[in-house]
Amino acid sequence: ILDDPDLKDIDPLVLKHCHAAAATCILEAGKHRADISAISTCLEDCKLDKERIEQFCTEYQKNKDALEILLGSIGRSPLHITDVSWRLEYQIKNNQLHKTYQPSYLVTLNVEKSDSGSHTDVSFSCTMEQLQDLVGKLKDAAKSLERATQM
Amino acid sequence: CALFKGKLNIDVDTIQHGVEGLMYLLTESSKLMISEIDFQDSIHALGFSEELNKSLLQLYLDNRKEIRSILGELSPRLPSYHSLEWRLDVQLASRSLRQQIKPAVTMKLHLNQNEDHTARVLQTDPATLLHLIQQLEQALGEMKTNHCRRIVRNMK
Numbered sequence: 001i002l003d004d005p006d007l008k009d010i011d012p013l014v015l016k017h018c019h020a021a022a023a024t025c026i027l028e029a030g031k032h033r034a035d036i037s038a039i040s041t042c043l044e045d046c047k048l049d050k051e052r053i054e055q056f057c058t059e060y061q062k063n064k065d066a067l068e069i070l071l072g073s074i075g076r077s078p079l080h081i082t083d084v085s086w087r088l089e090y091q092i093k094n095n096q097l098h099k100t101y102q103p104s105y106l107v108t109l110n111v112e113k114s115d116s117g118s119h120t121d122v123s124f125s126c127t128m129e130q131l132q133d134l135v136g137k138l139k140d141a142a143k144s145l146e147r148a149t150q151m
Numbered sequence: 152c153a154l155f156k157g158k159l160n161i162d163v164d165t166i167q168h169g170v171e172g173l174m175y176l177l178t179e180s181s182k183l184m185i186s187e188i189d190f191q192d193s194i195h196a197l198g199f200s201e202e203l204n205k206s207l208l209q210l211y212l213d214n215r216k217e218i219r220s221i222l223g224e225l226s227p228r229l230p231s232y233h234s235l236e237w238r239l240d241v242q243l244a245s246r247s248l249r250q251q252i253k254p255a256v257t258m259k260l261h262l263n264q265n266e267d268h269t270a271r272v273l274q275t276d277p278a279t280l281l282h283l284i285q286q287l288e289q290a291l292g293e294m295k296t297n298h299c300r301r302i303v304r305n306m307k
Contacts, residue, residue: 078273079271096226098184101303122273135284138235145277
């Protein structure tokens with residue numbers, strides 16, 4: 001905003017204060033999921049005139065959802081799985097053991113760290129039985145989720 | 152070795168070589184999974200007595216499976232799956248946003264690697280969970296396809 005031609009006549013310091021104040025107001029409103037009447041009341045207490053309050057509230061309403069999504073995504077959480085890749089292989093031999101004849105799966109869970117956005121994937125191998133165990137457990141979790149949403 | 156030396160009156164080096172030779176014979180045979188006939192033919196060249204050959208063959212057959220499973224542990228491996236624990240969570244609020252209802256599945260994936268047991272804590276959302284299940288079920292289905300069955304059959 002310091003580079004905006006429309007605002008060049010205003011003292012940069014005042015501009016910064018206004019920006020910070022507006023940002024704080026918006027973030028606090030978003031954080032507490034304040035509704036329009038609460039925001040209006042707050043702004044009235046700050047001695048803003050009706051027209052300005054209305055403009056502010058309209059703009060806020062337009063961007064409310066995006067704001068809440070953004071605020072909701074801030075924060076620490078365990079590594080979040082975003083996708084999975086798998087590979088099925090049939091092992092024939094290795095230098096220690098010949099004629100192994102074993103199918104095995106290589107599963108990679110693509111993981112996204114919430115703050116840095118980098119990926120630190122988790123890879124592991126498993127037999128068919130182990131994969132069945134894993135899928136079984138995931139299905140149990142999904143069933144529990146379904147039951148929980150019906151409560 | 153010293154104990155045997157006393158009892159059999161053979162020197163230590165000979166015993167050591169004997170043991171190492173036996174080890175090599177058994178591990179190589181187990182590694183290659185050679186048949187009885189091939190084993191017998193191989194040791195015949197060593198010129199031992201018929202009785203000794205029989206004992207060696209029996210030793211091979213008795214211990215082959217165990218030796219192979221030990222050799223199997225030496226191959227290069229990735230961490231392997233051990234088990235999975237899971238838990239359903241609902242996030243109600245955070246420092247940056249109040250009044251949320253954010254369901255999540257938190258999991259503890261237990262993996263083994265060469266005797267080390269690690270546990271990773273991971274999380275996912277309901278939509279991704281269903282996607283994971285679908286993808287992994289497809290993976291399981293692959294083993295049952297004609298293509299895989301044909302390969303397994305022909306590679307024995």
